[in-house]
Amino acid sequence: MDVSFTEEQQMLHDSIRRYLASDYPLEHRAKTIAGEDGWSADTWRALADLGLLALDIEEADGGIGAGPVGTMLVSQATGAGLLLEPFHSSAVLATRVISLLGQGERRTMLLDALASGDAVAVLAHDEDGGWFDARSTTAEPDGDGWRLHGRKARVYHAPMARWLLVSARTQDGSGVFLVERDAEGMELRALRTVDGQRAADIELDLHLPADARLGGEASAALEQALDHGLAALCADALGVLDRTLATTVQYTRDRVQFGTPIGRFQALQHRMADMYMQVEQARSMSYLATSACLGDDAQARREAVSGAKVVVGQAARRVGQEAVQLHGGMGMTDELDVSHCFRRLLAFELRMGTTDEHLRALHGLARAEAA
Amino acid sequence: MDLNFSPDELAFRAEVRAFVAAHLPDDIRDRVRRGDESQVADDLRRWQEILHAHGWGAVMWPREFGGTGWDKTRQYLFEIECAAADAPIQLPFGLKMVAPVIMRYGTPAQQQRFLPRILDGSDWWCQGYSEPGSGSDLASLKTRAERDGDHYVVNGQKAWNTLGQHAGWIFCLVRTDPAAKPQRGISFLLIDMRTPGIRLQPTRLLDGGHEVNEVFFDNVRVPVKNLVGEENAGWTCAKFLLGHERTNIAGIGASRRELARLRRMAGEAGRNGAPLADNPVFASRIAQVALELRALEVTNLRVIFGEARQQAPGPEASMLKIRGTEILQRITELQVEALGARALEYEGDGEDVPRAVGHYMNLRKLSIYGGSNEIQRNIIAQMVLQL
Numbered sequence: 001m002d003v004s005f006t007e008e009q010q011m012l013h014d015s016i017r018r019y020l021a022s023d024y025p026l027e028h029r030a031k032t033i034a035g036e037d038g039w040s041a042d043t044w045r046a047l048a049d050l051g052l053l054a055l056d057i058e059e060a061d062g063g064i065g066a067g068p069v070g071t072m073l074v075s076q077a078t079g080a081g082l083l084l085e086p087f088h089s090s091a092v093l094a095t096r097v098i099s100l101l102g103q104g105e106r107r108t109m110l111l112d113a114l115a116s117g118d119a120v121a122v123l124a125h126d127e128d129g130g131w132f133d134a135r136s137t138t139a140e141p142d143g144d145g146w147r148l149h150g151r152k153a154r155v156y157h158a159p160m161a162r163w164l165l166v167s168a169r170t171q172d173g174s175g176v177f178l179v180e181r182d183a184e185g186m187e188l189r190a191l192r193t194v195d196g197q198r199a200a201d202i203e204l205d206l207h208l209p210a211d212a213r214l215g216g217e218a219s220a221a222l223e224q225a226l227d228h229g230l231a232a233l234c235a236d237a238l239g240v241l242d243r244t245l246a247t248t249v250q251y252t253r254d255r256v257q258f259g260t261p262i263g264r265f266q267a268l269q270h271r272m273a274d275m276y277m278q279v280e281q282a283r284s285m286s287y288l289a290t291s292a293c294l295g296d297d298a299q300a301r302r303e304a305v306s307g308a309k310v311v312v313g314q315a316a317r318r319v320g321q322e323a324v325q326l327h328g329g330m331g332m333t334d335e336l337d338v339s340h341c342f343r344r345l346l347a348f349e350l351r352m353g354t355t356d357e358h359l360r361a362l363h364g365l366a367r368a369e370a371a
Numbered sequence: 372m373d374l375n376f377s378p379d380e381l382a383f384r385a386e387v388r389a390f391v392a393a394h395l396p397d398d399i400r401d402r403v404r405r406g407d408e409s410q411v412a413d414d415l416r417r418w419q420e421i422l423h424a425h426g427w428g429a430v431m432w433p434r435e436f437g438g439t440g441w442d443k444t445r446q447y448l449f450e451i452e453c454a455a456a457d458a459p460i461q462l463p464f465g466l467k468m469v470a471p472v473i474m475r476y477g478t479p480a481q482q483q484r485f486l487p488r489i490l491d492g493s494d495w496w497c498q499g500y501s502e503p504g505s506g507s508d509l510a511s512l513k514t515r516a517e518r519d520g521d522h523y524v525v526n527g528q529k530a531w532n533t534l535g536q537h538a539g540w541i542f543c544l545v546r547t548d549p550a551a552k553p554q555r556g557i558s559f560l561l562i563d564m565r566t567p568g569i570r571l572q573p574t575r576l577l578d579g580g581h582e583v584n585e586v587f588f589d590n591v592r593v594p595v596k597n598l599v600g601e602e603n604a605g606w607t608c609a610k611f612l613l614g615h616e617r618t619n620i621a622g623i624g625a626s627r628r629e630l631a632r633l634r635r636m637a638g639e640a641g642r643n644g645a646p647l648a649d650n651p652v653f654a655s656r657i658a659q660v661a662l663e664l665r666a667l668e669v670t671n672l673r674v675i676f677g678e679a680r681q682q683a684p685g686p687e688a689s690m691l692k693i694r695g696t697e698i699l700q701r702i703t704e705l706q707v708e709a710l711g712a713r714a715l716e717y718e719g720d721g722e723d724v725p726r727a728v729g730h731y732m733n734l735r736k737l738s739i740y741g742g743s744n745e746i747q748r749n750i751i752a753q754m755v756l757q758l
Contacts, residue, residue, distance in 0.1 A: 001373065001374055001375065001376050001380060001672065002373050002374075002676075003372060003675075003676035003677075004372060249756050249757075249758065253758065263758040266749070270752065272752060273693075273751040273755075273756070274748070276755060277690050277693065277694060280670055280687075280690060281663065284666045284667070284669035284670040285665070287374060287669060287673070288665070288669050291372065291373055291374035291375060307662050307665055307666075311663070359655060359659075362662070363651075363654055
């Protein structure tokens with residue numbers, strides 16, 4: 001067991017954190033949100049130059065091979081920086097799916113394109129009706145190819161993607177299919193999420209060539225990639241939690257009422273001590289989820305990841321609400337950090353399975369173990 | 372970072388598990404399991420002797436004093452395995468509280484006299500810190516010690532003395548300079564409980580048990596050689612002791628054991644024709660507290676590792692204390708909920724009822740003692756958040 005980070009890992013985290021702190025101010029971010037595309041090509045280029053888009057690609061595939069721990073540390077920084085660009089969607093989730101399922105020349109081509117920042121890919125998995133059961137999208141053999149049919153909902157960063165990796169039910173279980181965003185028979189309805197990011201609802205009814213399927217039966221790989229993505233998303237939320245707490249503590253030091261900085265009041269101090277403990281418990285579960293992604297035990301990984309989603313999600317709710325409360329009326333304004341943190345924390349709770357869904361999944365795992 | 376245990380650590384865990392399974396006497400284990408404290412003093416002594424005979428009497432001590440010299444991960448695994456097997460706790464007062472102070476500030480003579488007898492279980496220690504009126508504000512303590520030749524003469528009263536009725540020795544904070552500022556005129560004394568002038572009075576508690584006492588000192592003569600450290604510098608020892616007390620304060624082993632018990636109880640308790648464990652409302656409460664415990668386990672390991680690097684436990688220990696006690700209290704609360712109205716029969720002869728109900732009441736103390744959880748929140752706010 002080792003709870004420390006290498007100097008290299010620490011530097012990676014610090015460099016992206018510094019970059020976002022200096023080059024990614026709230027005003028810049030606000031302009032991006034208001035803009036047509038919802039992301040900044042310059043920022044994306046800068047992330048590629050920092051090597052971040054190759055971070056989670058194995059060295060054998062020409063990447064950096066920083067793995068789950070490196071991904072976690074960078075994700076903390078992207079959260080703390082409230083990054084809008086599709087690091088998580090493309091460089092973590094889609095990259096992991098391709099690494100697990102992609103083969104031959106196409107694997108190389110896809111990973112190279114994602115690592116260099118030339119293209120974005122996203123995993124289209126979410127559907128209406130629940131994270132764990134909703135698999136209404138189907139792929140059936142159709143001539144010498146596939147007929148892909150169904151709907152995907154709120155697929156983060158789909159509007160800026162060149163490729164969608166669509167999960168679907170197949171006769172042998174699950175499959176992942178590579179689709180060009182502009183493919184005929186696929187309709188994207190772009191939308192803006194509550195945390196200012198871009199996503200799309202997708203209607204699918206199209207014919208695909210035989211080789212559109214990445215690898216074979218994909219249930220285990222998909223579950224592994226989603227767990228990996230969830231662990232990274234938890235780390236991103238942890239970064240937001242860190243920023244939320246820090247900004248709240250600072251605010252109560254500066255804000256004077258009744259002739260005293262309000263942070264001197266014990267009632268407020270105890271609430272911030274509770275926020276601190278919630279953030280630290282969330283940090284522990286984020287570490288645990290990441291660590292479980294290093295091992296081979298799929299059941300332990302599922303437990304750790306769902307557990308992390310619950311604990312981080314609950315911290316997100318409580319810390320977010322407390323932060324707004326302690327900021328008083330100013331906490332309600334769009335002008336301050338805290339409102340942006342609040343909305344990103346809210347989005348975290350709702351994405352990739354709600355807190356209740358993961359709590360139920362844990363219950364199911366525990367019962368399966370007892371049976 | 373990798374939170375998976377190494378092969379070495381897993382082998383060590385298996386060794387501890389096998390040892391405890393083979394050597395913990397059945398009668399002791401059964402009493403611990405039932406929460407039967409009628410023979411607690413004898414049970415604790417016997418278990419300490421068994422551990423000591425195996426070289427595991429003091430897992431947190433350095434080798435030079437007869438400890439195992441284990442690192443914090445091994446100490447942690449040992450604690451978890453012992454708790455899971457329903458072994459009695461090792462009383463902290465000698466091993467974890469006064470011993471580190473004697474090692475750090477005691478004279479060689481004190482070390483040679485006291486440490487071996489703590490290790491083999493022949494001396495039972497209790498603590499004389501708190502007083503009526505001096506709980507969390509410990510520096511306001513009033514018990515006096517006046518120099519008279521080569522003795523101190525001690526007068527005053529201590530409160531919340533745990534299991535002192537079995538103890539041969541008590542370590543006390545006493546005021547040796549009433550004129551000095553509160554923290555400065557305090558000394559750390561080791562007192563033989565058989566000295567004339569010491570009287571114990573049981574304090575009856577919420578659960579009806581006799582676990583704590585008031586201790587009265589009436590012209591008790593204590594040899595000056597039993598002073599630890601410098602006269603009037605006892606506050607240094609006190610702070611050092613409290614720091615050590617906090618190293619294992621998360622109580623993960625106990626909480627894990629009680630959680631397992633809760634799950635068993637919920638599986639056995641029927642309500643309206645189905646096991647309580649199948650009731651989604653109750654199952655969700657269990658899942659919730661189990662997750663909080665899991666998170667605290669990792670937090671504990673993070674603090675342990677931080678500690679291994681930076682020595683003294685920092686203010687993060689306050690978090691372990693708060694969360695650890697809140698979680699254990701919550702589990703005992705759920706045990707009572709699992710019993711439902713059966714819990715009314717507190718003095719009945721079942722197994723789960725008296726244990727769970729007594730435990731629930733008794734463990735209300737957790738968030739009060741050792742620096743109340745409110746004091747711990749002050750520490751976090753001031754030391755960690757710099758408010």
